[in-house]
Amino acid sequence: MELGWLLAWGAALLLGLRVLMELSAAANFALRIGLYSVLCVVGSALAAPVCVLVNGGRSVKNMRIIKAVVKSFKYFFGLRFEVKGLQNFEVEGPAIIVSNHQSILDMMGLMEVLPDGCVQVGKKELMYAGSVGLIIYLGGVIFINRKSTSSAKMVMAEVAKTMVAENVKVWVYPEGTRNCTGDLLPFKKGAFHLAVQAQVTGTAPVAHGFLTDFLSSPGKIKVEVLPPIETKGLTPDDVSDLTDRCFCLMRETLFRLSGRPAQVKDSS
Numbered sequence: 098m099e100l101g102w103l104l105a106w107g108a109a110l111l112l113g114l115r116v117l118m119e120l121s122a123a124a125n126f127a128l129r130i131g132l133y134s135v136l137c138v139v140g141s142a143l144a145a146p147v148c149v150l151v152n153g154g155r156s157v158k159n160m161r162i163i164k165a166v167v168k169s170f171k172y173f174f175g176l177r178f179e180v181k182g183l184q185n186f187e188v189e190g191p192a193i194i195v196s197n198h199q200s201i202l203d204m205m206g207l208m209e210v211l212p213d214g215c216v217q218v219g220k221k222e223l224m225y226a227g228s229v230g231l232i233i234y235l236g237g238v239i240f241i242n243r244k245s246t247s248s249a250k251m252v253m254a255e256v257a258k259t260m261v262a263e264n265v266k267v268w269v270y271p272e273g274t275r276n277c278t279g280d281l282l283p284f285k286k287g288a289f290h291l292a293v294q295a296q297v298t299g300t301a302p303v304a305h306g307f308l309t310d311f312l313s314s315p316g317k318i319k320v321e322v323l324p325p326i327e328t329k330g331l332t333p334d335d336v337s338d339l340t341d342r343c344f345c346l347m348r349e350t351l352f353r354l355s356g357r358p359a360q361v362k363d364s365s
């Protein structure tokens with residue numbers, strides 16, 4: 098009898114949430130973000146011991162495990178990904194990857210295309226996000242203090258050395274923060290200094306239009322990897338030009354993917 102009541106209440110609650118999601122776009126989005134956060138927290142708690150057992154602690158190799166878990170999330174939302182240009186990641190040696198950053202949901206798009214041996218740059222505050230912080234630590238994410246340019250620069254200089262020594266690719270969000278305006282924020286220069294310091298084979302811009310497609314069910318999210326820009330031979334004087342070039346390429350692609358006419362705007 099009690100079980101019957103419980104089931105009836107459960108069904109009524111689910112129905113209520115479904116109706117709410119149909120009626121209000123804001124409620125729809127909030128509930129989806131809520132489910133995504135729960136998946137991240139639970140997925141991280143389950144994946145962390147597996148990472149420690151398989152790879153012995155913090156290692157870029159753990160990204161394979163994290164990627165497998167995050168790639169399963171799309172089924173909870175009825176999402177599909179249309180990926181283009183994956184072959185552009187096939188560069189010899191270390192490389193920098195830059196992409197736009199609309200929300201915490203971007204991790205789903207990132208994991209669809211993440212190449213092996215690639216770590217992301219993240220704000221240091223993420224370390225304290227419970228099980229999610231632990232899994233980000235175990236995955237080898239490079240933590241920077243955005244409030245201190247000098248300390249961030251020091252970390253990036255070390256990264257330049259290790260990415261060459263250990264043949265690692267580094268993924269940076271050059272906007273430096275989440276931005277869901279549908280346009281790009283001006284790019285920070287850290288990623289491009291890193292590319293020049295490490296003299297990497299290429300800097301590959303990745304663009305996606307995420308948020309609108311996340312709300313439509315079943316949504317089809319487009320992710321596009323653009324051809325790499327050769328950065329060997331560039332000097333610190335070329336960093337501003339490289340930054341502008343990546344900004345323009347990514348902005349053009351973002352507008353194309355979201356079906357809007359391209360606009361011309363300076364990155365400065």
Ligand SMILES: CCCCCCCCCCCCCCCC(=O)SCCNC(=O)CCNC(=O)[C@H](O)C(C)(C)COP(=O)(O)OP(=O)(O)OC[C@H]1O[C@@H](n2cnc3c(N)ncnc32)[C@H](O)[C@@H]1OP(=O)(O)O
Nearest residue numbers: 137140141166217219220246249253273285286287288290
């Ligand atoms: C199983 C379930 C799992 C669930 C879940 C899993 C998730 C598993 C994936 C996690 C993934 C996490 C992903 C997190 C994503 C973020 O946390 S995004 C936020 C953190 N990331 C960033 O901020 C990166 C982008 N920021 C930068 O690159 C910035 O340039 C820096 C390095 C932070 C510096 O910040 P800034 O001082 O505000 O920036 P900026 O104006 O560029 O620089 C100031 C001056 O310093 C110079 N400068 C900058 N950098 C350098 C440099 N390296 N060398 C020399 N000069 C430099 C600039 O040229 C500029 O000088 P001028 O040219 O104006 O003369």
Ligand SMILES: CCCCCCCC/C=C\CCCCCCCC(=O)OC[C@@H](O)COP(=O)(O)O
Nearest residue numbers: 134137200201204220225226227229273274275
């Ligand atoms: C004991 C503490 C418990 C804390 C619990 C935390 C729960 C976290 C729940 C869901 C988080 C899913 C996060 C997936 C990883 C997202 C990485 C990310 O996108 O971080 C944002 C950062 O790039 C830019 O931050 P700001 O836009 O500058 O801000």
